[in-house]
Amino acid sequence: MTQSLSHESMTDLITQTLAHFAVHHGDPYAPAYEALYARDVAYEGLFLLDTDEGLRRNMMQTTLEIITTYLSDREAAANRIVGARMGHIPYGIDADFDVFFEITRDVICAGCADICTPAHFEAWTQMLADFKAARVM
Numbered sequence: 001m002t003q004s005l006s007h008e009s010m011t012d013l014i015t016q017t018l019a020h021f022a023v024h025h026g027d028p029y030a031p032a033y034e035a036l037y038a039r040d041v042a043y044e045g046l047f048l049l050d051t052d053e054g055l056r057r058n059m060m061q062t063t064l065e066i067i068t069t070y071l072s073d074r075e076a077a078a079n080r081i082v083g084a085r086m087g088h089i090p091y092g093i094d095a096d097f098d099v100f101f102e103i104t105r106d107v108i109c110a111g112c113a114d115i116c117t118p119a120h121f122e123a124w125t126q127m128l129a130d131f132k133a134a135r136v137m
Helices: 007-025 029-039 055-074 072-086 101-109 118-132
Strands: none
Touching: 007 029, 007 101, 007 118, 029 055, 029 101, 055 072, 055 101, 055 118, 072 118, 101 118
16 A cells, blocks of 8 residues: 555545535546446446446446545455455456546546646556455455
8 A cells, every 4th residue: 555645635636626626516427437448448338237227327437436535444445345346357347447437537637637736646646556455355
């Protein structure tokens, strides 16, 4: 785990961006999936049978839940990440599992450009590094 910012500072910075985004933009669902498909159109094909968008909405909700869990309980977040990563192996994206977290960070930070400082981006980046290093605790 990286130690540039204290966990309390990270929590404050990430919480601030999540709250700001929610107030000014609502749900990051649409821009996150637009960014995912722009990154690689093959991702869209993975959701071919998700005609009611329930799976994608669940994925967005789980992503945000893991982020907010991390802010209060790193071990629980690590366990959820490991479980989710394992659940994605059959889809052949285990190597790219963290892409959606990165996209979520980018969407949130872009939507908070008027308040984001380098420290906000550093907090998100530090959290995502912890996500990549996640192992069952």
